[in-house]
Structure formats: structure tokens, C-alpha cells
Amino acid sequence: MQLPVINDAPASKGGCSASSCGTTENQMDSLPDSIREKVQNHPCYSEDAHHYFARMHVAVAPACNIQCHYCNRKYDCANESRPGVVSELLTPDQAVKKTMAVAANIPQMTVLGIAGPGDPLANPERTFETFRRLSEEAPDIKLCVSTNGLALPDAVEELSKHNIDHVTITINCVDPEIGAKIYPWIYWKNKRIKGIKGAKILIEQQQKGLEMLIAKGILVKVNSVMIPGVNDQHLAEVSKVVKSKGAFLHNVMPLIAEAEHGTFYGVMGQRGPTHDELQDLQDACSGDMNMMRHCRQCRADAVGMLGEDRGDEFTLDKIEDMEIDYQAAMEKRKVIHQAIQAEMDSKRLEKATKVAQHKAELKLTTRPVLMAVATSGQGIINVHFGHAKEFLIYEASPDGVRFISHRKADQYCGGDTTCGDGESTLQVTIRALAGCEAVLCSKVGYEPWEMLEAAGIAPNGEHAMEPIEEAVMAVYKEMAAAGKLDNIPEAVRASA
Amino acid sequence: MAVKIIESCVNCFACEPVCPSKAIYEAKPHFLVDAKKCTECEGDFPDYQCASICPIEGAILDSLGLAINPPGSLTGIPPEKMAEAMAELQSH
Incomplete structure (x- = not known):
């Protein structure tokens, strides 16, 4: 079962360089230096950065303009950790306050994302107000947004103004017939449009948005949900298409579907992929595309290192009482970021040397x-x-x-x-x-x-x-x- | 002549900005429709805008008190299948 794996990595890069056979670097190796520089300290993009840097999401975007079969819009559950779920919806003002409170208290937090619980671009005022204020008041935080893509073409101009250099588009298919099995409806031009017709419009908007972002020099990551029997055979094609248009990273995530979530897939008994199926698909796509494997599919209000959630320390009533001197916090953050950077650099170097040694010794x-x-x-x-x-x-x-x-x-x-x-x-x-x-x-x-x-x-x-x-x-x-x-x-x- | 938002509303804000008459407002425990302002979109759109974006089946009623989006119409989950799944979960 594992055999294709060893042979896959070298084939994808035309040779396994001593420093990069293995973990982080091979997903980043084929990127131009300019992009690699932008993403190498981003916990959601760089596998080794995610051991050091933290991220947070602010839940300012409740509305959505489409329905996905893996989503249930009754999203208030404190015990679940999955995309689309939040406990506390924030106004832009509260979101800014929370972000600065977290940044001051968790200095390794470098990335703020807006990811829901609905679609950020279906809530343009709330989303852009948050970005605008954060880029002014907390300029040392990287801003990211994820979207289903339907409203993306109309938002590209505004996104480029707010200095957002990473956008994630969830693209589950490029074929409307497959799309109709994933998206029951979209809201488009004052109408609810169902079935293949709706899926076709969504796919066109996603692809158009992707092309427009690339033309503006904004980095695009593509997320895909792997749904066995629906789009699993199709995602290698999606990977090829989005790469050819300029997406820099593809993140294939497993479907999360349980009956208690009340989603279409959950209730209808659609299963998620096994670990092996997911890995096989990621390996199959990796020949064409940089693949991401460390995504934790976090909540739309997650706080902390990937895999942890410290949201409870920063609830609205708690941040209300926090006095934040952001100028002072920024000074402190800078020193800490430099120290982390130095540690990461030395670890990267050490690892490269060790790997080279192993390879030489290892027969x-x-x-x-x-x-x-x-x-x-x-x-x-x-x-x-x-x-x-x-x-x-x-x-x-x-x-x-x-x-x-x-x-x-x-x-x-x-x-x-x-x-x-x-x-x-x-x-x-x-x-x-x-x-x-x-x-x-x-x-x-x-x-x-x-x-x-x-x-x-x-x-x-x-x-x-x-x-x-x-x-x-x-x-x-x-x-x-x-x-x-x-x-x-x-x-x-x-x-x- | 007005639509009505009922308690199954999840406060997702989607309907508020698409109302041509600005009849929908945030309230506790859920969004409400100002019956004096609601025109049922007549003259503006052929479909109720709030009910065209609302993701929750049964949350918006027409002037006769009927669900504009009846069970199963949005999620595609047949109502009997949903009932079965919920009964199964509660039996544990």
C-alpha cells in the first residue's frame, strides 16, 4: 500500500534533493522564492511553521449565499470542532478588539482569518470593515479570507485594497453535474437557483474569481472536500485545473459527516474517506500540485496553534475587561517573532544536515x-x-x-x-x-x-x-x- | 400582506440586506419582519427575497401562515429520513 508513496515524491520534483525529501519543504519546493517567503511563516500553509506560529478566526460573517451538503446552518455548538461552527457571533468592532487581545496575549499569533460561519464575501460590509480596521490598527497581523467563490469576482478589487495577500477558495468540482450532488442551491441575482444550473454558475464564478486574484498577484489556496463516491475520482482533475490557473497550494480535506450534525450527508449516511483513501488521493494529486496535509479543519472562531483552541480565554465578556496597549504589544511581538524565526531557521538547517547525513549513512x-x-x-x-x-x-x-x-x-x-x-x-x-x-x-x-x-x-x-x-x-x-x-x-x- | 419570520430562524443575517423594503430587522431571540413595511417584494421581484436566501426550512411563512420553504425543499433531506435520524439519535 505504501509503495507508491516513496516513489511519488521524487517523481513529482524530478529528483529528491537532500534537504527536502520528506516533510515541509517538499510541498513548498516548487514555489517561486517570492511566494515561499510570504508563506513560510504561515501556520496554515507551511507544515513546519505550524509547529511555531498560531492563527485565529473571527466569526463576523454569518450569512451564506449557497447551501453545501456538508454544512448545517444551525451552527451554535460549543462541543464541535469543524468548519462553520461557532459559539459567539462578533460585530466587526468586537472582532477587532478580540484580535488585538489575542495578539497581545499569544504573541506567536500571526494570522487572522475570516472564514464564516457563513461565507465572508456574502457579508461584505462586516468582513471588509474588520479587515480595514485591522490593517490600520494591527498592521503586524497577516489577513486571510476563505470563500465559496460565488461573490468572489465582485470582491477582488476590495480585497486587493485591504492588503490581503492570501485567499482560500473552496472548490469541490469543476463539473456542474458533480456540483449538483454537493450544492443543492445558490442565491444568485435575486433568485434561488437549484441543481445543475446553480452549480454551473458557482463553478464559473469560482474559476473567474481565481483567475482575477492571480491577475492581481494575490495568493490563492484551494480547499476541496473529499466526498467518496461523489467527487473523489474528480479531485485530481480539479487539482490540475486550479494549478494551471495559478493556485499555489491545494488542500484536500476529508468530509466530516455525522447524523447528529444534521447535514444532508450526515443524515443520508454519506461516509467520509478513510485515512488511506485521503492519503492516496493527496499523493495522486501531488505530482501536479503542492499539497497541504496538516490542515485541522478548524472552527470559524478557532484561536491558537493549529490543533488547539483557546477561544474560551477570549470570550466577549473576558476581552471586555482587557486593557490592550497595542503599540507595546507590537514591540514585544516583533522580538518574539524574530526569536521564533531564528529558531526555525536553525532547525531547518539542522534538519537538512541531518537528513543529508541519514541518506549518506543509510543503505x-x-x-x-x-x-x-x-x-x-x-x-x-x-x-x-x-x-x-x-x-x-x-x-x-x-x-x-x-x-x-x-x-x-x-x-x-x-x-x-x-x-x-x-x-x-x-x-x-x-x-x-x-x-x-x-x-x-x-x-x-x-x-x-x-x-x-x-x-x-x-x-x-x-x-x-x-x-x-x-x-x-x-x-x-x-x-x-x-x-x-x-x-x-x-x-x-x-x-x- | 406580509411574510413572517418564526422561531426556527437561526439569526444568520442573510435575509436582512436582500429585503427591498428594509422590512427585516435584528431582534431577540430572532430576526423579525415589520409587517407595515413588508410588500412581499411585489413590484420589485417575482420571488420573496428573504425566503429565496433563507437556509432554514419553515423559518419564513407567507401571509397565509404557510412555510414558503417546506421541509425537504432546501436541504434535500426527505422529512421522513430526517425524523428517522433524529429518533435514532434520541434513542441512545
């Missing part, structure tokens, strides 16, 4: 192995197994270590007894790690240790506080030395 012909890692950031293994809310999945092979995805340790909804057929949290977590052969964390308790071993996943607490890639490679070498990894037959390697 392995062993099969690749997936490993799970518990981390809360800084690129090191620093979370106790039982405390991990998510695991990062890495693949180790003779070619090096590469980041594959993240998996949640707990389920999307609050996780009371109604979820999961009476399985314990531990059982659910272990099931989420299916396919991994080792799990690296700072410590593992006795009970999970036994259960992990029984599930064929080797628990490993020996690399606490060590850099992830090095630790994963060290464990891989140990496994190889212990004869746990079969060699790949020569014939298979040669033919690949």
Missing part, C-alpha cells in the same frame, strides 16, 4: 513505516500519550521522514456516551492510529502501553523532547536493525 532497502507522534509544537516530541488530543503521522522510509497527516485522538463531537458504541476513549484513540507501527510521545502509561502493544503499535517514550524527524528516523533504524522491516523486493523498487 537501507526496507519498507516504509507510519509512526504517530504526540506534540504540542516546537517540532519536538513533548506530549504524554494520554494527554494528546491529536497525533501527527509521519512516514519513515530509506528516503527519509515525511509528514503525512494528523489524526484526532477524540471524535469531533463532545464525545459523550452517545458516540462510539461504548468504546473507551483509549480504544477510540488506538483505532485512530490504525496503520501506524509505533507511537512516539513523552510518556506512555501502563494501561495504554499494553493496549498499544496488543494492537501492534509499539509505544515509545524514549525520545521525549527530541526533534520529531530525528526521533522518527532513529526509531526506524532501530526497527530495521532489529529485523522488523522486510526488505522491499528488488524487482518492485526497480520497476517503480
Whole structure:
């Protein structure tokens, strides 16, 4: 199953350079320097930056101009973590205040996005008022917006005025017949338009908006939701089309569909993709396009590092009482950002050297192995197994270590007894790690240790506080030395 | 002659800006229609604008008190299927 993976990365770049075979860099390698500079510290775009920098969303945009089958507009649930869900809708004024409060208290927060809970561009006044004020009052924060694209062509001019250099468009298809299975209706020119006709207009607007943004020099990332049996076979085509028009990154995300969400797909029993299906599609697209694999599909009001949500610390009543001296905060932020930057640069360099060393030393012909890692950031293994809310999945092979995805340790909804057929949290977590052969964390308790071993996943607490890639490679070498990894037959390697 | 927004409204703001008569206003616990201002879009548009963008089935009633967007008409979820799923969830 893993074989195409090793061979895919080199093929996509015409050779696997010593410094970049593996994690972050290979998704960024083919970008021009000007774009890479803009995105290398962005937690949502750069896999290694997301270990250091944080992001936040402000929920100022409630209205939407289309319906998607994976969305339910009754969005107020504090226990869910998925796009479109928020607990507290903000006015632009409240959003500005919250952003500055977070920026002062979480200095590594560098990115403010507006992503809903509806469509930001279907709420142009609220969205642009927020951007306008933030670009004046907090100029050290990068601004991003995501959209379904329907109102995008009309908004491009305004977007370029507010110095927004990243836009995300969700494009699930370029074929209206497939679109009609994803979008039941759009609101367009004072009419609700259903079916293929509506989907066709949406697709045209998305593509037109994409082209206009590129012409203005604004970076475009494309999000796609992978829906098995609906658009899974079609997304490689989408990837090709958006790349040819100039999108710099494609983020294929798994469908989230549960009956309790009340969405069309949830209620109708449409399933999401398995980890393997998602990875296979991402790998298939990666030959044509820079793929993104670390997206956490966060809430429209998420705050903090990817994978964490500190929104509770910044509710309206709490920020009301905070006195923020933003000039002073900006000074402090600058110093901290420089320190983080220096740390990232040295880690990047160190990693490149280590990888080159491994490659020189390593004469392995062993099969690749997936490993799970518990981390809360800084690129090191620093979370106790039982405390991990998510695991990062890495693949180790003779070619090096590469980041594959993240998996949640707990389920999307609050996780009371109604979820999961009476399985314990531990059982659910272990099931989420299916396919991994080792799990690296700072410590593992006795009970999970036994259960992990029984599930064929080797628990490993020996690399606490060590850099992830090095630790994963060290464990891989140990496994190889212990004869746990079969060699790949020569014939298979040669033919690949 | 006026439409009415009822309690299933989720306060998404979508209808407010598209009303040609500025008859819709934010209120607690949900948006409301000023019956004196509402023209049911007559003379402006062939369709009720609020009900053409509203994502919630049953949230807007016509002057006869009937849902302009009846169950199943927007989400595509057949009402019996929805009832089944909800019953299933509540039985846990």
C-alpha cells in the first residue's frame, strides 16, 4: 500500500534533493522564492511553521449565499470542532478588539482569518470593515479570507485594497453535474437557483474569481472536500485545473459527516474517506500540485496553534475587561517573532544536515513505516500519550521522514456516551492510529502501553523532547536493525 | 400582506440586506419582519427575497401562515429520513 508513496515524491520534483525529501519543504519546493517567503511563516500553509506560529478566526460573517451538503446552518455548538461552527457571533468592532487581545496575549499569533460561519464575501460590509480596521490598527497581523467563490469576482478589487495577500477558495468540482450532488442551491441575482444550473454558475464564478486574484498577484489556496463516491475520482482533475490557473497550494480535506450534525450527508449516511483513501488521493494529486496535509479543519472562531483552541480565554465578556496597549504589544511581538524565526531557521538547517547525513549513512532497502507522534509544537516530541488530543503521522522510509497527516485522538463531537458504541476513549484513540507501527510521545502509561502493544503499535517514550524527524528516523533504524522491516523486493523498487 | 419570520430562524443575517423594503430587522431571540413595511417584494421581484436566501426550512411563512420553504425543499433531506435520524439519535 505504501509503495507508491516513496516513489511519488521524487517523481513529482524530478529528483529528491537532500534537504527536502520528506516533510515541509517538499510541498513548498516548487514555489517561486517570492511566494515561499510570504508563506513560510504561515501556520496554515507551511507544515513546519505550524509547529511555531498560531492563527485565529473571527466569526463576523454569518450569512451564506449557497447551501453545501456538508454544512448545517444551525451552527451554535460549543462541543464541535469543524468548519462553520461557532459559539459567539462578533460585530466587526468586537472582532477587532478580540484580535488585538489575542495578539497581545499569544504573541506567536500571526494570522487572522475570516472564514464564516457563513461565507465572508456574502457579508461584505462586516468582513471588509474588520479587515480595514485591522490593517490600520494591527498592521503586524497577516489577513486571510476563505470563500465559496460565488461573490468572489465582485470582491477582488476590495480585497486587493485591504492588503490581503492570501485567499482560500473552496472548490469541490469543476463539473456542474458533480456540483449538483454537493450544492443543492445558490442565491444568485435575486433568485434561488437549484441543481445543475446553480452549480454551473458557482463553478464559473469560482474559476473567474481565481483567475482575477492571480491577475492581481494575490495568493490563492484551494480547499476541496473529499466526498467518496461523489467527487473523489474528480479531485485530481480539479487539482490540475486550479494549478494551471495559478493556485499555489491545494488542500484536500476529508468530509466530516455525522447524523447528529444534521447535514444532508450526515443524515443520508454519506461516509467520509478513510485515512488511506485521503492519503492516496493527496499523493495522486501531488505530482501536479503542492499539497497541504496538516490542515485541522478548524472552527470559524478557532484561536491558537493549529490543533488547539483557546477561544474560551477570549470570550466577549473576558476581552471586555482587557486593557490592550497595542503599540507595546507590537514591540514585544516583533522580538518574539524574530526569536521564533531564528529558531526555525536553525532547525531547518539542522534538519537538512541531518537528513543529508541519514541518506549518506543509510543503505537501507526496507519498507516504509507510519509512526504517530504526540506534540504540542516546537517540532519536538513533548506530549504524554494520554494527554494528546491529536497525533501527527509521519512516514519513515530509506528516503527519509515525511509528514503525512494528523489524526484526532477524540471524535469531533463532545464525545459523550452517545458516540462510539461504548468504546473507551483509549480504544477510540488506538483505532485512530490504525496503520501506524509505533507511537512516539513523552510518556506512555501502563494501561495504554499494553493496549498499544496488543494492537501492534509499539509505544515509545524514549525520545521525549527530541526533534520529531530525528526521533522518527532513529526509531526506524532501530526497527530495521532489529529485523522488523522486510526488505522491499528488488524487482518492485526497480520497476517503480 | 406580509411574510413572517418564526422561531426556527437561526439569526444568520442573510435575509436582512436582500429585503427591498428594509422590512427585516435584528431582534431577540430572532430576526423579525415589520409587517407595515413588508410588500412581499411585489413590484420589485417575482420571488420573496428573504425566503429565496433563507437556509432554514419553515423559518419564513407567507401571509397565509404557510412555510414558503417546506421541509425537504432546501436541504434535500426527505422529512421522513430526517425524523428517522433524529429518533435514532434520541434513542441512545
